[in-house]
Amino acid sequence: MFGLIKTWKALEAKGIMGINRRNADYVLKxxxxxxxxxxxDKIITKERAVEAGIHVPEMYGIIETEQEIGxxxxxxKDRQDFVIKPAQGAGGDGILVIADRFExxxxxxxxxxxSHDEIEHQISNILTGLYSLxxxxxxxxxxxxxxxxxxxxxxxxxxxxxIRIIVLMGYPVMAMLRLPTRQSNGKANLHxxxxxxxxxxxxxxxxRGTWLNNKISKHPDTTNAVxxxxxxxxxxxxxxxxxCYELCGLGYIGVxxxxxxxxxxxxxxxxxxxxxxxxxxxxxxxxxxxxxxEARLEELKARxxxxxxxxxxxxxxxxxGHVPPRD
Amino acid sequence: xxxxxxxxxxxILLLVALGVGITAYQIFVLGIPVTADETDDLWxxxxxxxxxxxxREPVKVQxxxxxxxxxxxxxxxxxxxxxxxxxINRVDGNRRVxxxxxxxxxxxxxxxxxxxxxxxxxxxxxxEGPIFRDSIPLEGPEKIAAEAxxxxxxxxxxxxxxxxxxxxxxxxxxxxxxxxxxxGGDASIANRARVIEILLSIAHVPMERVHTIQLTDxxxxxxxxxxxxFNGDRWLYFNPANGDQGLPADRLVWWTGDEPLLAVEGxxxxxxxxxxxxxxxxxxxxxxLTDENTEADFLEYSxxxxxxxxxxxxxxxxxxxxxxxxxxxxxNLVGIQTLGTFTPVLIALAFRETQLGxxxxxxxxxxxxxxxxxxxxxxLKLQMLPRLSVVLTFxxxxxxxxxxxxxxxxxxRGLSVALFPMVILTMTIERLSITWxxxxxxxxxxxxxxxIIAASLAHVLMNIxxxxxxxxxxxxxxxxxxxxxLAMGRYRGxxxxxxxxxxxxxxx
Numbered sequence: 001m002f003g004l005i006k007t008w009k010a011l012e013a014k015g016i017m018g019i020n021r022r023n024a025d026y027v028l029k030x031x032x033x034x035x036x037x038x039x040x041d042k043i044i045t046k047e048r049a050v051e052a053g054i055h056v057p058e059m060y061g062i063i064e065t066e067q068e069i070g071x072x073x074x075x076x077k078d079r080q081d082f083v084i085k086p087a088q089g090a091g092g093d094g095i096l097v098i099a100d101r102f103e104x105x106x107x108x109x110x111x112x113x114x115s116h117d118e119i120e121h122q123i124s125n126i127l128t129g130l131y132s133l134x135x136x137x138x139x140x141x142x143x144x145x146x147x148x149x150x151x152x153x154x155x156x157x158x159x160x161x162x163i164r165i166i167v168l169m170g171y172p173v174m175a176m177l178r179l180p181t182r183q184s185n186g187k188a189n190l191h192x193x194x195x196x197x198x199x200x201x202x203x204x205x206x207x208r209g210t211w212l213n214n215k216i217s218k219h220p221d222t223t224n225a226v227x228x229x230x231x232x233x234x235x236x237x238x239x240x241x242x243x244c245y246e247l248c249g250l251g252y253i254g255v256x257x258x259x260x261x262x263x264x265x266x267x268x269x270x271x272x273x274x275x276x277x278x279x280x281x282x283x284x285x286x287x288x289x290x291x292x293x294e295a296r297l298e299e300l301k302a303r304x305x306x307x308x309x310x311x312x313x314x315x316x317x318x319x320x321g322h323v324p325p326r327d
Numbered sequence: 328x329x330x331x332x333x334x335x336x337x338x339i340l341l342l343v344a345l346g347v348g349i350t351a352y353q354i355f356v357l358g359i360p361v362t363a364d365e366t367d368d369l370w371x372x373x374x375x376x377x378x379x380x381x382x383r384e385p386v387k388v389q390x391x392x393x394x395x396x397x398x399x400x401x402x403x404x405x406x407x408x409x410x411x412x413x414x415i416n417r418v419d420g421n422r423r424v425x426x427x428x429x430x431x432x433x434x435x436x437x438x439x440x441x442x443x444x445x446x447x448x449x450x451x452x453x454x455e456g457p458i459f460r461d462s463i464p465l466e467g468p469e470k471i472a473a474e475a476x477x478x479x480x481x482x483x484x485x486x487x488x489x490x491x492x493x494x495x496x497x498x499x500x501x502x503x504x505x506x507x508x509x510x511g512g513d514a515s516i517a518n519r520a521r522v523i524e525i526l527l528s529i530a531h532v533p534m535e536r537v538h539t540i541q542l543t544d545x546x547x548x549x550x551x552x553x554x555x556x557f558n559g560d561r562w563l564y565f566n567p568a569n570g571d572q573g574l575p576a577d578r579l580v581w582w583t584g585d586e587p588l589l590a591v592e593g594x595x596x597x598x599x600x601x602x603x604x605x606x607x608x609x610x611x612x613x614x615x616l617t618d619e620n621t622e623a624d625f626l627e628y629s630x631x632x633x634x635x636x637x638x639x640x641x642x643x644x645x646x647x648x649x650x651x652x653x654x655x656x657x658x659n660l661v662g663i664q665t666l667g668t669f670t671p672v673l674i675a676l677a678f679r680e681t682q683l684g685x686x687x688x689x690x691x692x693x694x695x696x697x698x699x700x701x702x703x704x705x706x707l708k709l710q711m712l713p714r715l716s717v718v719l720t721f722x723x724x725x726x727x728x729x730x731x732x733x734x735x736x737x738x739x740r741g742l743s744v745a746l747f748p749m750v751i752l753t754m755t756i757e758r759l760s761i762t763w764x765x766x767x768x769x770x771x772x773x774x775x776x777x778x779i780i781a782a783s784l785a786h787v788l789m790n791i792x793x794x795x796x797x798x799x800x801x802x803x804x805x806x807x808x809x810x811x812x813l814a815m816g817r818y819r820g821x822x823x824x825x826x827x828x829x830x831x832x833x834x835x
Contacts, residue, residue, distance in 0.1 A: 011826065093764060191766055213831060
């Protein structure tokens with residue numbers, strides 16, 4: 001009992017955010033329920049992003065009804081690779097990644113050969129809500145297939161690593177690189193066993209990581225060190241993330257981005273309830289940083305100023321960046 | 328800091344105050360018992376009237392019965408008499424029963440039975456009585472003796488109250504010559520009361536005789552004489568034997584006035600015998616009985632006012648908030664993950680029908696089998712609705728098979744699965760399989776165990792009889808719960824499991 005109180009005090013001193021605090025002080029306070037569809041439906045997110053001039057993987061087409069499945073050939077034309085996703089899918093389920101064409105058939109990333117009929121069946125499943133939350137009818141989204149930048153080759157196992165930045169009212173708070181592992185089946189989801197690696201907001205150099213709630217410094221599959229890697233085009237990521245506040249209107253979000261080897265940073269999706277393990281990856285509590293941003297917001301409000309995305313990025317980088325390297 | 332806004336604080340305070348206030352009012356003012364085991368005294372008074380009827384003459388027996396406008400409530404009153412007509416009339420604040428018969432012969436026995444309790448009296452009626460009376464005329468030596476007695480009484484008293492008790496004390500002093508003269512050699516209580524009345528009448532203080540019965544388990548007793556006088560505001564009661572003031576709580580006024588208890592026409596050798604017996608009765612049941620027999624209605628607007636079958640439903644329903652509270656605490660304070668928010672409460676309700684141990688086994692077995700079917704159906708790539716229908720049908724068949732087997736094995740428990748748990752089972756299987764797909768088997772297992780723990784705890788709490796009684800009787804307690812839930816809505820501290828989840832931070 002006494003030990004628990006000590007743990008409590010220590011965590012509070014470090015500014016570690018718990019689920020209750022996240023929900024009460026940030027998610028409930030800054031995220032209006034009516035705006036959730038913007039982040040829950042990937043098609044709406046994409047449309048909004050395109051309007052705002054924010055980079056996203058190019059959308060080839062949408063299939064909304066069973067009749068429209070026939071239009072699939074029209075949508076994919078003679079593209080060699082593409083991705084089919086449920087618009088409201090969760091946890092990466094129902095996503096079909098076609099890497100190549102082969103004699104009138106298709107080849108998935110894992111090397112399996114499937115026919116056109118099988119793809120149509122998959123789309124039909126998506127439409128009936130097989131993969132959507134709550135089993136409601138859904139839409140299928142056909143989009144550009146992201147090719148991860150080769151920089152991640154040494155510290156990633158299959159799949160596409162992505163970068164998450166938590167953004168409070170347009171100010172980047174904390175960043176993390178998520179690397180798929182053999183255990184996570186190539187998915188970049190921390191709950192499924194992917195590793196999270198902290199990223200210095202100012203420089204874009206990776207710090208140490210977290211894997212299943214533990215601190216780590218090497219990738220479990222490749223055994224390469226995960227820290228000290230310079231992410232290319234880091235300021236691009238930061239600006240992209242900061243601009244998402246204007247895009248969706250939600251004040252507290254996790255922005256998931258990828259680094260395409262041709263198109264650079266792209267926004268994949270937004271999350272209205274970003275997880276808390278990013279704190280372990282960065283070895284820092286969220287609360288200290290969010291309080292600093294909230295104080296800044298108060299100050300600006302008193303003076304009647306609104307900062308642009310660039311200014312917000314600079315503020316965050318100056319205040320939270322340049323983390324001293326650990327021993 | 329910003330934990331609670333003023334608005335929320337006031338709301339919580341209001342709810343808690345209201346909850347505590349109403350409950351306190353019910354307990355302390357209405358006197359509703361706090362536990363179901365609380366009992367109250369119930370008095371059973373039998374008055375047995377015996378006389379010998381004169382032949383060829385109509386019989387008319389009149390007897391006073393308690394007026395019942397005091398702190399006692401009659402639950403049942405009966406007149407047991409063969410071939411006698413019974414009528415009751417009220418005279419001067421007394422109640423009198425009249426038994427009458429055209430013809431009777433030989434030894435007659437009539438019974439009057441009264442069941443009463445001290446609790447739950449209705450509003451007290453405003454007392455009214457005379458405050459002045461004319462003197463009783465006295466002659467010769469008696470007059471002188473009375474006046475000789477009165478002057479020290481006047482000196483030693485300040486008001487009506489002290490005057491009366493002083494007078495009673497003087498009359499009870501057997502060594503006083505004046506008293507001896509007035510008593511005329513008869514020192515019975517009745518005679519002393521007569522002398523007291525004379526003394527008081529000279530001072531124009533009215534006095535009334537009160538005949539009382541003591542509520543004790545003594546076998547046989549006769550009514551005891553007390554005196555009372557109205558002081559303009561309330562009645563003051565005095566014991567004529569020693570001047571003690573105030574009627575003891577266990578004394579029941581049977582009748583007032585100078586008339587005898589019993590008056591018999593057409594009979595002789597009449598006598599009355601009182602027998603009292605005491606029994607204990609469940610207090611809340613007694614309160615309900617009281618409600619039915621009087622105009623008191625403190626239970627009228629409680630859940631006890633509902634029909635009995637509805638009451639039973641509400642006894643289950645009113646406990647749901649307790650179950651919800653358990654889930655709230657387990658999820659937000661402890662951090663146990665459960666399936667959905669209130670599925671555990673529904674499972675806890677289902678445990679009512681299956682009992683806890685058997686319910687857990689049944690749920691585990693059926694859910695495990697249902698999940699394996701669900702994962703098999705996954706390979707067939709079925710749509711959601713058909714898939715759900717198959718799972719539901721499978722659950723029904725499974726339950727039927729289990730019931731059949733357990734019946735053949737002589738375990739009647741297996742038959743206890745009703746409609747309600749079946750739907751919950753299907754829902755549980757569906758949601759658990761979704762969790763399995765989204766978050767993996769380990770997580771699904773964790774959630775399933777958390778759900779069972781939460782459901783068991785909720786079930787246990789929801790079925791503590793004392794708690795059920797308390798909340799059913801004092802539903803305003805729920806307002807206090809709402810206050811707590813509102814406060815929890817702004818709780819931002821860590822969950823217990825987070826202390827372990829973030830342990831990595833403390834390893835430096």
